[in-house]
Amino acid sequence: MDAERPFSGFVEVPHTADIAIDVFAANLPQLFVQAAQALYHILGIRKGTEVQRKVHLHLTEIDLESLLVSFLEELLFYADQKAVACEFKILVEKNSVDAEMKMTASLSQKREIKAVTYHDLLIHQNANGYQTRIIFDI
């Protein structure tokens, strides 16, 4: 494992027009959580303190990459409705994701994301876990 790199997280990488984020985690559920945190980071969301409701997502897609895009698109839609996930319980399988999420209010938001793209999207597994690069259309 790379001693310089934390166990899981995300980091922005250069992109001329949009925003590209490298996400890495020890396992797939954590990769999805970190990708969600990256999305909220780009949006510049200020979260509320009180849990307002629970949301359950069940997504089925043709592969892991499509699941990740669909999962983030769902969060983007909720963010549009001023709701942000603050706690995640996620089960990822080859073609499905089940996510239990506690939602809080989005008090403010600094940026809009038009979409989560499939461009160059590939989830890699290595000795440390999983990593991927996601390009967000801004």
Next chain:
Amino acid sequence: MELRDIKKISDYEWEIAPNTRPFMNVPVRIFASEAMLRNALKDRSIEQAMQAAALPGILQAVCVMPDVHQGYGFPIGGVAATDFADGVISPGAIGYDINCGVRLLAGDISHVDAKPYLHELAIKLNQACPSGVGVSGSIKLGSKDLKQVCLQGSGWALMKGFASRMDIQTTEDQGCLEGADPFAVSSRAFERGASQVGSLGAGNHFIEVDVVEQVYDEEAAGAMGLVKGNLALQLHSGSRGFGHQICTDFVKEFQKVVQKYHIHLPDRELVCAPLQSSEGRKYLAAMRCAANYAFCNRQILASSARQVFEDLFVGHYLRNVYDLAHNIGKIELHSIADKKTKVCVHRKGATRAFPAGHSELPEIYQKIGQPILVPGSMGTRSWVLVGLQASMTKSFGSCSHGAGRLLSRTQAKKMIRGDQLRRQLMENGIYVQAGSLAGLAEEAPQAYKDIDEVITCIEGAGLAKKVAALAPLAVIKG
């Protein structure tokens, strides 16, 4: 890809052979000076253009404009035409902000007379035209009206009193693409779109008050109502969350569609469907709904801006010069190997540029050609051009859409502080109303290519010619 791998056709035209990559079906034709091409080679835009050449049924060449920059799957500043009979349509080659576009209005008041009121004008435009992250539009539509917007575009605004007949005539496709079908649109898109009609949005969307700094073609400028020294107003916006959701829905659905039709592509964001398939037809119908939504959105914004202008400058008016799309898919007739062929032209970060005499142009522009609006970056000049005949043979009647990004948003924010930029613009006589200083820094002039160089390339390639240059006086950004 290196410069030496690209064949020079002329000082402003370059070509990448179709055998450069195994997946390419046609060459890539680049309209740029050597300096601008070198810039384009610094990011992945040219590689992305080569990947776009893999689209099934693609004809002639992928065209790349001088303002090209890296996008996702398909470069921004790219044009690709596919055969309507046996080609495909690709949502990613049109973009998420379907019918993002620009409108230009010409004022009949001089800069000299308007100067004392410019700050007030900027403030009032900012108040009248909702902008910024998550901000709703000036009107909220029920589902019945929203479906009518999908079907009628700017025609809905005309019916409701937000437009004049002249506005409609001077909008690309009269502000309405035929063949839109609201039943092809998801309920989620309707949910996102209901509250956003008449809103500018954030990011690079803007309203800009300009002065007509220089006129290069008196006849064309006269036909457009552009007079040297008078005010003009530009407006840049698109289909908001409605269009974003439609593109998202179909890019997701088409991940399976490409498997069904055994289409192999070098990038998943290029996913597509045959134009003659039920899936392709459904996307086309939905995309047209978003295009019509965007036409209507810019019309409502223009109506609000016009109200402010005419209240402040009593007795003066703002005339619509033109409204055009720069992220769109259009079914058009083009001459391919001397044969009229029905094609789907994907323009992503590229505008239509039809020449004089084209049947699609309104009567007032028949003699001069289609007005082309090429905004510069904030603080720099913008250009008004007209399309030339060569654009029909070289670029499927297409041209540049702007300056094109040079720096990433992060680089821009590292180099430029929003408050300093605002002060600097003010010192140069440009009033700024911005929702976010960080957002302002991201859109700084230094983050963009030199617009004058872009125009030199476009003229050099013979795609369009100069009509007028506009200099900014006030900028409103979300």
